[in-house]
Amino acid sequence: MDALSSFIGLSYIVAASLFIIGLKSMSSPATARRGNLIGAIGMFIAIVVTLLDRQIVSFSWIIIGIIIGSIIGALSARLVKMTAMPEMVGIFNGFGGGASALVAIAEFVSLTSKAALPMDTAITTIIGVIIGGITFSGSMLAFMKLKGMVSGSPITFPLQKVVSALVFLGAVVLGVIITGWKPDPLLFYIIVGLSLIYGVLFVIPIGGADMPVVISLLNSFSGLAACAAGFVVKNNVLIIAGSLVGSAGLILTQIMCKAMNRSLTNVLFSAFGTGDMAAGSTSTTGDKTVKSVDAEEAAMIMGYAQSVIIVPGYGMAAAQAQHAVRELSELLQSRGVEVKFAIHPVAGRMPGHMNVLLAEANVPYTLLHDMDDINPEFPHTDVALVIGANDVVNPVARHDQGSPIYGMPILDVDKAHHVIIIKRSLNPGFAGIDNELFYDPKTMMFFGSAKDKVQELVAEIKKL
Amino acid sequence: MPEYLLVGLTIFVLSMFAGFEVITKVPPTLHTPLMSGANAISGIAIIGALLVTGRNGMHLEVILGLIAVVFATINVVGGFMVTDRMLNMFKKKASKN
Numbered sequence: 001m002d003a004l005s006s007f008i009g010l011s012y013i014v015a016a017s018l019f020i021i022g023l024k025s026m027s028s029p030a031t032a033r034r035g036n037l038i039g040a041i042g043m044f045i046a047i048v049v050t051l052l053d054r055q056i057v058s059f060s061w062i063i064i065g066i067i068i069g070s071i072i073g074a075l076s077a078r079l080v081k082m083t084a085m086p087e088m089v090g091i092f093n094g095f096g097g098g099a100s101a102l103v104a105i106a107e108f109v110s111l112t113s114k115a116a117l118p119m120d121t122a123i124t125t126i127i128g129v130i131i132g133g134i135t136f137s138g139s140m141l142a143f144m145k146l147k148g149m150v151s152g153s154p155i156t157f158p159l160q161k162v163v164s165a166l167v168f169l170g171a172v173v174l175g176v177i178i179t180g181w182k183p184d185p186l187l188f189y190i191i192v193g194l195s196l197i198y199g200v201l202f203v204i205p206i207g208g209a210d211m212p213v214v215i216s217l218l219n220s221f222s223g224l225a226a227c228a229a230g231f232v233v234k235n236n237v238l239i240i241a242g243s244l245v246g247s248a249g250l251i252l253t254q255i256m257c258k259a260m261n262r263s264l265t266n267v268l269f270s271a272f273g274t275g276d277m278a279a280g281s282t283s284t285t286g287d288k289t290v291k292s293v294d295a296e297e298a299a300m301i302m303g304y305a306q307s308v309i310i311v312p313g314y315g316m317a318a319a320q321a322q323h324a325v326r327e328l329s330e331l332l333q334s335r336g337v338e339v340k341f342a343i344h345p346v347a348g349r350m351p352g353h354m355n356v357l358l359a360e361a362n363v364p365y366t367l368l369h370d371m372d373d374i375n376p377e378f379p380h381t382d383v384a385l386v387i388g389a390n391d392v393v394n395p396v397a398r399h400d401q402g403s404p405i406y407g408m409p410i411l412d413v414d415k416a417h418h419v420i421i422i423k424r425s426l427n428p429g430f431a432g433i434d435n436e437l438f439y440d441p442k443t444m445m446f447f448g449s450a451k452d453k454v455q456e457l458v459a460e461i462k463k464l
Numbered sequence: 465m466p467e468y469l470l471v472g473l474t475i476f477v478l479s480m481f482a483g484f485e486v487i488t489k490v491p492p493t494l495h496t497p498l499m500s501g502a503n504a505i506s507g508i509a510i511i512g513a514l515l516v517t518g519r520n521g522m523h524l525e526v527i528l529g530l531i532a533v534v535f536a537t538i539n540v541v542g543g544f545m546v547t548d549r550m551l552n553m554f555k556k557k558a559s560k561n
Contacts, residue, residue: 019505024486026498033551036501040544043508047540050511056518065517065530069537076538077545085550089500092543095535096506102532103512106525113522120466219499222506231472233512239472240479241508247483248502252495345492352495359553365493 004052011049012237018042019241023248029365046237082360083317086350090143090215096222097135100229101192104128107232108188117183121232126175126191128228133195134202135221141203142214146349152208161269164201170194206268209314209391209429211349213256213267220249252351259345259371261407290426293444295453298420299460301444305382305418307338309374311411312354313347315388315423319450322361325387328458329363335461341367342374342384342411344392375412384416386437388450390429396436403433419443422453497550504543510536 001009019042025035056062080088108125111117144150171194174187206214223245230238257264293301302308310329316322329339341363347354355368369377378384386393393413397405413419414437421443428434437443446453490498513536517529 020482020486023483023498023502023505026494026501027487027490029491029493029554032494032497032554033548036497036504036544036547036551039501039505043505043540043544046508046511047514050514051518053515053518055515058518058520061517061526061530062514062533065513065533066537069534070541072534073538073540073542074545077542077549080546082550082553085496085500085546088542088546089496089503092500092503092539093506095539096503096509099507099509099513099532099536099539102528102535103509103516106516106521106528106532109528110516110521110525118466120469124469216499219502219506222503226506226509226512227476229509229512231469233515234468234472235511235515236472236475238508238511239475241505243476243479244483244486245502245506247480248487248498251484251487251490252499255495343492350496351499352492352497355493356496356550356553359493359550362553365554368493370492 008049008053011045015042015046016237016240019244023244082356083320085356086215086353087143087146089350090139090146093218093222094136094139097132097139097225100225101129101132101136103229104132104232112183112185119179122179124231128232129192130171130195131221131228132225133192134199135218135225137196137199138203139218141200142218154207155204160205167194167198167201210267212346212351213253215350216249216252216256220246220253223249256346256351261409288439290438291444293446295456295460298446299457301418302383303335303461303464305337307381308332308383308385309340309342309381311342311384311386311389311393311413313389314349315450317348317357321450321454322357324451324454326361326363328454331458331461340369343368344371344411347389347392371409371411378412378415381416383418383420384413386413386421390435393437394435414440420446422446422450424449497547500543501547504540504547507536507539507543510540
């Protein structure tokens with residue numbers, strides 16, 4: 001190995017180490033920002049030394065590509081609203097997967113044009129293109145679902161699972177044929193197509209509130225795709241960085257599934273939230289009454305309370321109510337009310353969605369509490385204010401064995417002395433089941449859009 | 465089995481374990497930044513994209529490589545920047561308290 005190759009190789013080791021240190025630092029709020037910077041430095045080193053590689057003889061297209069990509073990347077990072085972070089992460093997963101798939105395709109084109117395709121290269125290339133293709137189209141669809149360009153509810157059709165399985169199997173069988181017998185580019189392109197179709201079939205039956213799981217999983221896939229691309233171009237730093245991302249995504253996927261008390265298979269294949277599975281638990285609600293409240297009364301209850309726990313959900317994000325919520329919490333605090341926020345792990349559309357929104361609105365993160373920490377506090381809290389959350393506060397999950405959400409850990413909102421729920425209507429949440437909490441005698445429904453209602457509360461509390 | 469494949473698989477398995485060890489116990493506050501930061505790192509595919517684009521192969525290779533460079537760069541630049549932006553928001557609050 002000559003001096004240059006050794007230098008490049010050693011630099012890759014440095015880059016890989018920086019990725020590990022960077023990710024490690026991401027596990028504490030105090031060091032996270034530095035960790036992100038360390039990761040960026042690792043990436044910078046990896047890119048610069050790669051440009052020294054003698055394989056690279058022409059730079060013009062590379063420079064053009066980097067300039068275009070940097071402009072798009074920088075602008076979107078600057079301009080994206082924090083409420084749109086799930087979409088942003090969703091589409092970025094897709095770019096990562098897409099880049100890896102394209103690398104594998106380009107490598108296949110180059111190899112088959114020169115000589116016979118060695119078996120090992122064929123295998124890694126095909127795996128790369130399958131994972132990358134699924135990640136790309138799956139993420140694009142997840143992005144469109146989150147953006148509302150495609151319906152967020154699960155979309156199913158007859159024989160869906162059979163069709164999906166056949167598409168996937170088709171790609172694998174063609175892969176075997178290419179590897180063993182016939183390195184025909186046409187077959188290869190069919191694999192590309194099948195992988196893209198499979199990505200769509202994979203995401204389409206999964207509904208909005210299960211998005212945290214899907215986004216985490218696609219995040220993991222984008223890492224594994226990079227990993228596969230590493231095998232294709234025989235570059236270890238891709239394998240290392242890719243597997244790190246792969247495992248990070250898997251960990252988040254696991255956390256999200258646990259927070260819903262559902263297995264990954266159940267999330268992926270049950271088309272949860274289509275409504276038909278909820279039939280059993282909606283029958284008893286006909287004769288129940290709901291108490292509603294106006295802004296003035298709600299303001300009195302909260303303004304004179306000693307402690308208030310705010311429980312935000314997707315409704316807060318959808319209505320962009322986070323700034324109003326911050327104003328409300330500061331106002332209450334100025335009146336001597338103790339305010340805390342209870343965050344369910346799957347509230348919103350991606351892991352940590354609520355935390356980011358509240359941080360954007362300048363709510364100190366020390367006020368935000370995880371489910372396990374805050375649950376013991378509800379019984380001695382005066383008011384629990386639920387803003388646009390539903391299934392994650394439904395007591396049915398604790399006791400109704402027939403309910404589809406039975407066993408899901410929930411926030412024990414019903415144990416607070418008073419419960420005020422800001423919600424547009426009594427419509428069931430994503431799981432398609434009625435919320436028992438709405439009919440609890442101590443619950444008051446405050447109907448309307450999260451932002452308007454919180455602003456009304458603020459105005460009324462100021463008058464007290 | 466070719467030697468590089470075996471070496472690659474060894475690295476793959478060990479890195480997965482390293483990832484699991486390093487990343488467990490992330491507080492929920494950091495789930496989103498961790499994800500977008502990891503996202504930026506998966507932009508490492510840019511290395512492959514650079515190698516494919518720069519070796520002056522056929523037109524098709526260069527075109528595919530160029531798109532891959534654009535995609536991966538968006539991922540890297542956008543990912544690290546947006547993560548920094550988010551973490552900066554968390555930071556501000558910590559000092560205010």
